[in-house]
Amino acid sequence: MVRDDVLRTLEQNRGQLVSGGTLSRELGVSRTAIWKAIAALREMGFPIESVSGEGYRLAETSDTLSEAGIVMELKTDVLARNLCVLSTVDSTNTYLKQRAAELPDGYAVIADCQTAGRGRRGRSFLSPSGSGIYISILLHPTLPLERINMITVAAAVALSEAIAETANFTPDIKWVNDVLMHGKKLCGILTEASVEAETGQLSYAIVGVGINVRTPEGGLPEEIRDIAGCLEDFAPHAVRRNSLAASFFNHMEACYRLIASGDTAALIDRYRSFIHFLGQPITVIRNGEKTPATAVAIDPSGHLVIEQDGQRSTMLAGEISIRLPGQAQ
Structure with a gap:
């Protein structure tokens, strides 16, 4: 799609002007098609500036979630190669559960906002627009049931590695899957599975993660202010959500491959590297x-x-x- 190609080019030249002529030549489309793509991207909320006679640029501060912005940094073979980006959804896990039978392995959905985000033990998960990312991945694993907990371990490791890569600080994992920094919880992980009653085999698993990237407008609710934190509370720079999402998918696939191959020892070694409370x-x-x-x-x-x-x-x-x-x- 021309719109996504234009966005990808502007992402690659973020903060720099790219002329309409250059976009037209590189993408092999007319100037009119470029203009329409820019208009469509602006309607989607992308802050694209234009300078008469010089071209267009994506504002340096832009952090709008987009498929094109994620895919350009994706290194996976399966995970998120089928990707749906939503502005609002009730729950990304629920979205996939309702469609699990018809969607392929590795299908992922990511939302800017959830209206009914869920955490463990039936708790709600705060999911306001513009301040976090909310991701669910559908898996059709051929795993023994006793190894299902490894998917949650993989998600905790992948999140920690993605945070270290994109936010430039290394968080801790509190068993089982709380990702923390200085005692503040940064992420939520909820893994749900469906087992076929007749065979006892795993039908599918959905791993959902919610990441607090920055403090929402009005601050965190008082009831979680002492226990929750955001990546940008600790990062030395602004965290781009598209890069964070892509990094999570990349690391999650690497961890999932270890589970599928039976090399869980390597995964547990990576898990232990983020756990610092042993002996305490x-x-x-x-x-x-x-x-x-x-x-x-x-x-x-x-x-x-x-x-x-x-x-x-x-x-x-x-x-x-x-x-x-x-x-x-």
Whole structure:
């Protein structure tokens, strides 16, 4: 599509003027087609400036989500090669669940805003426009059910690596999948799966992530202000959402390949590299009851080994939670 080709060229020359003649020649279309594409992009919200006789440029501060802006940095073979970018959706996970039977492996949807974003344990997930990105990926894996938790591990690793690559700081992972910086939660991850009743085989899995990129207008709600943070609170520069999304897809595919190949040890090694609370005291929360423990290790299956009263046990994701020293309630 001419519109996407124009956007890709302006993205590649962000902040610099590109003449209509240059666009016309490089893309092999008429000047009229270029003008129509620019008009369409402006209607979509892209801040494209024009200087008479000199051309067009995409404003340096532009951070509008777009398929073209993501795809130009995509290095995957499967993930997000079928990509849908929405301005608003109720929930990206719900969007894919409703279409899972008809969509291919690796199909991804990304939204600027969710009206009914969901987190773990039925919690809502704040998803305002312009301040974050909300992504879900549909997978049709041929995995044993006991390895499904590795998809969540992969998402946590991929997010952490994408943040390090695009925001230039290295976050921590709090088991199982909370991505933090200085104790502030930056992202939410929700993995959902469907199992065929007759065969017991996995039908599909959907991994959804929400990333707080910058503080929304009016600030974070008071009830999460002490526990949540945004990438730009810690990044030395503005974070471009298209680059962040592409980086996440790139790293997620690499992690997913390790799971599919059975090389989960390599994935767990990458997971452990972001976990810095081992050997420290933690609080274990089970059925509302809080007990002290020491975090000992991450086992080969991605489970947390703890020690209480001299006895070691393994925590399974979803059964209990942990709280780190100094972490807000």
